Amino acid sequence: MKKIFLIVLPLFFTYSAFNQVIQWRGPNRDGYFKEAGLLKSWPAEGPQLILKVGKLGKGYSSPVVANQTIYITGMIDTLDYLSAVDFQGKIKWQVPYGRSWSKSFPDTRSTPTVEGDRIYVIGGQGRLVCLDVKTGKENWAVDVDKDFKSEWHNWGVSESPLIVDNKVICTPSGKETCVVAFDKMTGKFIWKSETVGGCRAYASPTIYEYKNFRFILALTSTHLVALNPENGKKAWSYSYFKKELVEDEDKDLILTNTPVCNKDEIFLTMGYDYPAVMLKMDSTGTSVKEKWIDHTLDNHHHGVLVADGYIYGSNWISNGKGKWVCLKWDTGEVKYVTDWINKGSLVGADGLFYAYEEKTGTVGLIKPNSEKWDVISSFKVSDGTGPHWAHPFISEGKLCLRHGDVLMVYNISKN
Numbered sequence: 001m002k003k004i005f006l007i008v009l010p011l012f013f014t015y016s017a018f019n020q021v022i023q024w025r026g027p028n029r030d031g032y033f034k035e036a037g038l039l040k041s042w043p044a045e046g047p048q049l050i051l052k053v054g055k056l057g058k059g060y061s062s063p064v065v066a067n068q069t070i071y072i073t074g075m076i077d078t079l080d081y082l083s084a085v086d087f088q089g090k091i092k093w094q095v096p097y098g099r100s101w102s103k104s105f106p107d108t109r110s111t112p113t114v115e116g117d118r119i120y121v122i123g124g125q126g127r128l129v130c131l132d133v134k135t136g137k138e139n140w141a142v143d144v145d146k147d148f149k150s151e152w153h154n155w156g157v158s159e160s161p162l163i164v165d166n167k168v169i170c171t172p173s174g175k176e177t178c179v180v181a182f183d184k185m186t187g188k189f190i191w192k193s194e195t196v197g198g199c200r201a202y203a204s205p206t207i208y209e210y211k212n213f214r215f216i217l218a219l220t221s222t223h224l225v226a227l228n229p230e231n232g233k234k235a236w237s238y239s240y241f242k243k244e245l246v247e248d249e250d251k252d253l254i255l256t257n258t259p260v261c262n263k264d265e266i267f268l269t270m271g272y273d274y275p276a277v278m279l280k281m282d283s284t285g286t287s288v289k290e291k292w293i294d295h296t297l298d299n300h301h302h303g304v305l306v307a308d309g310y311i312y313g314s315n316w317i318s319n320g321k322g323k324w325v326c327l328k329w330d331t332g333e334v335k336y337v338t339d340w341i342n343k344g345s346l347v348g349a350d351g352l353f354y355a356y357e358e359k360t361g362t363v364g365l366i367k368p369n370s371e372k373w374d375v376i377s378s379f380k381v382s383d384g385t386g387p388h389w390a391h392p393f394i395s396e397g398k399l400c401l402r403h404g405d406v407l408m409v410y411n412i413s414k415n
Contacts, residue, residue, distance in 0.1 A: 022065065022114040023160060024258075031348055032305070038352070046379025048410060049409070051409035052089075055405055056085075056091075059073055059405070060387075061111045061402070062391045064112055069086055070085045081096050082121055087409075094136070095136040098123020100124040100125070101125060101155060124156045125145060127141060145172045149172075150200050152200055159201075163184060166183060167182065169216060171201070171218045173201065173221065177193055178194075179216065179225070191232035192232060202254060203257055205217060215229070215235055221253075224259065235285055236285075238288050240255070253272050254301070257269055262329065271301070272300075275293045275298070292331060294332045296327070297311065298316045300315075302346060305347070305353060306329060310328055314346070321342060323340075324337070324355075335371065338372070340364070341359065341362050343357070345388075345390070352368070356381075356401065365377040381408065386404045397412060399412045
C-alpha cells in the first residue's frame with residue numbers, strides 16, 4: 001500500500017448517469033465541466049484542501065472522478081500504473097497497464113476514460129487496456145502501436161482513448177493507418193482508417209457534430225482528419241503542418257491540443273511560433289478551408305476555451321515562458337496579449353475559468369473578459385515536483401489537481 005499524506009472525513013459524491021463517459025477535459029473534450037453552485041471567489045489562501053494523496057507515480061495526466069472514486073495514472077519504475085483512490089484517501093487498487101515511454105519526458109500523459117463499469121487507458125508505448133472500475137482487473141488489451149506499426153515522435157504516446165457508440169478509438173499514426181477502432185466491450189478490431197501521413201501526434205481525438213454531420217476528428221503530426229465513426233472512412237483531411245512555415249525544415253512540431261469546434265468551424269493551435277488556424281467546413285461535409293490564420297495564440301499543450309465568441313488561452317514564447325491571449329472567434333482579431341506569471345492549462349465551469357500556471361503552480365480563478373485577463377482569486381500548489389502540466393479536473397464541486405506523484409482535491413462548492 002502506498003503512503004497516504006493526508007486522510008480526511010468521507011466526501012459523498014453522486015454518480016447520476018452510470019453510462020456517462022467521464023474523460024479528458026470534460027464531457028465534450030472542450031475544457032468545460034458541467035458544474036453549478038461553485039465559489040465565485042476564494043479566500044486569500046485558496047479554497048479548502050480536503051484531500052492529498054502521494055506516491056501515485058509520476059505523471060502529467062489529469063485525474064478523473066467517477067463512481068465516488070478518483071482514477072489517476074502514474075509512472076512507477078518503468079511501468080505505467082492506474083490507481084483508484086476513494087474519498088477517504090485510501091488507494092483501493094493500483095495496477096500496471098503497460099510500459100512507460102522510456103526516452104524524453106517518460107512520465108504518464110494518458111488520462112483514463114471511464115464508461116459504466118469499464119475504464120480505458122493507453123500506455124506510453126501504445127498498449128490499450130480496458131479495466132474493471134471496481135477491481136482494476138484487466139478485461140482485455142491490445143498492443144495498438146505495435147500491431148498497427150505506429151511511428152513515434154520524441155515523446156511516445158500521450159492520447160486519452162475516445163469512446164464512440166460501441167467503439168473505443170485511438171490514433172497509432174504511421175504508414176499503415178492513422179486511426180483504429182475496437183469493440184469497447186471485447187477489444188475486437190472493427191476498422192482502421194487509411195493513412196493521411198505523419199507520425200503519432202500527442203492530441204486526443206474528439207467527436208464533432210454539426211447538423212447531420214458526425215465525425216471523429218483526429219490528428220497526426222501533420223494532418224487533421226475527419227472520419228465516419230461507423231466505418232472509419234475519411235470525409236476530409238487538412239494538412240496543418242507545413243515545413244515551409246518553420247525555419248528548421250527538418251523539425252516536426254508538437255500537435256497536442258484537441259480541436260475546438262463551433263458549428264461548421266474548427267480551431268487548431270500548437271506552440272513553437274507555429275500559426276493557429278480557423279477552418280470552415282463546406283456545406284457537404286467533404287472539405288474544409290482556412291478562414292483565418294493567427295500568429296499570436298500558439299498554445300503549447302495547455303488547451304484553449306471558447307466563451308461568448310472569444311478564444312482564450314496561453315501562448316508559447318519559449319518552452320519556459322508564455323503569455324495569456326484572447327482572440328475573437330469570427331475574425332481572429334487579437335483582443336489582448338498579457339503577462340500573468342507564465343503559460344498554463346485552462347478549463348472552465350459555472351461561468352468562470354480555472355488557470356493552472358505551469359512554472360510556480362499558481363491556480364487562478366478567472367472571469368471571462370475579452371478586454372483583459374481578469375483574475376478574481378489565486379493560490380499556489382506547494383506539493384509535488386516537476387512542471388505543473390496536468391490539466392485540472394472538476395467534479396461535484398471539487399477541483400482535482402495533480403503535480404508529479406501527488407493528487408490534491410479542493411472544495412470549490414458554495415455549499
